Amino acid sequence: MKTYTPADIAATTPEQLARLREQGPIEDYAAWIRAAAELGLVEAQAIHGQMLLDGAGVERDQAEGLAWFKRAANADHLMAINMVGRCYENGWGVAPDDTVAAYWFRLAADRGLDWGMYNYAHMLRSGRGGVAQNSAAALALYQQAAHAGHVKSIGVVGRYYEAGDVVGQDMERAFDCYQRCAEGGDFRGMFHLGRLLLLRGRKEEAVQWLVRVPETATPAFLREANAMLQASGFPALYEDVP
Numbered sequence: 001m002k003t004y005t006p007a008d009i010a011a012t013t014p015e016q017l018a019r020l021r022e023q024g025p026i027e028d029y030a031a032w033i034r035a036a037a038e039l040g041l042v043e044a045q046a047i048h049g050q051m052l053l054d055g056a057g058v059e060r061d062q063a064e065g066l067a068w069f070k071r072a073a074n075a076d077h078l079m080a081i082n083m084v085g086r087c088y089e090n091g092w093g094v095a096p097d098d099t100v101a102a103y104w105f106r107l108a109a110d111r112g113l114d115w116g117m118y119n120y121a122h123m124l125r126s127g128r129g130g131v132a133q134n135s136a137a138a139l140a141l142y143q144q145a146a147h148a149g150h151v152k153s154i155g156v157v158g159r160y161y162e163a164g165d166v167v168g169q170d171m172e173r174a175f176d177c178y179q180r181c182a183e184g185g186d187f188r189g190m191f192h193l194g195r196l197l198l199l200r201g202r203k204e205e206a207v208q209w210l211v212r213v214p215e216t217a218t219p220a221f222l223r224e225a226n227a228m229l230q231a232s233g234f235p236a237l238y239e240d241v242p
Helices: 006-010 014-020 030-038 042-054 062-074 078-090 098-110 114-126 135-147 151-163 171-183 187-199 203-210 219-231
Strands: none
Touching: 030 042, 042 062, 042 078, 062 078, 078 098, 078 114, 098 114, 114 135, 114 151, 135 151, 151 171, 151 187, 171 187, 187 203, 187 219
16 A cells, blocks of 8 residues: 655645545545645645534544634635634534624625625525625625526525515526526525426426425425425425425
C-alpha cells in the first residue's frame, strides 16, 4: 500500500479533495480528509465538518463539526460560513439561535453564495432572527440565487408567482419555475409541477413527477402535499405518511 507524507496531504488541491469523495466508500478517505483539515486545508476543514455533522465515515459529533465549520469560515470559506448559520438555526452542536444564524446567513449572502441568499431570504420572508419581515427583499434574494442556478430558489420564486405575492400572479412563470426546479431534482419542484399538471388535466405527466416526491421529501412536506392536493379537489396521494 502506498503511504503518503504530510507534504503529500498538504499539497492536495480542492479539486483533488472533491475527487476523493467520488472514488469510493467515505470510510476510505475519512482519515485523509481529517489529516488535511488538521494541516490547515480550508476545503478539507469544511468537508470534515460536514462529515462530522452527518456521521458520514466518522462518528457523528455535531459540536465538533460546528467547530470545524467555524475554522473554515474564519478563513473565508463561503459554504462553511453558511453552515455555521445552519448549525445555529437547527441546534446542531449548539443551542438554537436564529439571531446568530441570520448573521451568518447574511454574511454568506453578502459574499455572493447562493445558499446564503436562500437561507437569509427565509429569514426575511418570515421575520425570524431579529430580521424585519420583508417579503419583497426576500424575493429579490431568491431571484438573485435563482439566476445563479440555485434550484430550490427557483422553486420558491415559482411560489411567489403562483400566489401573486409581491409580484403579479403569473401561472405560466410559476409553471416554468416549477419545471426547472423539478428537473433540477428538488422534491418541492416535482410536487408543485405535478400539482399544476393535474390542474391542467395532464394526469399521466403529473403522476410521473408526483411518484418521485417521496424519494427525497421529508414527512412534514408529504403531509403538507397531501393537504394541498385535497384542497385542490384531489385525493391524498401519500397515504403512508404518519
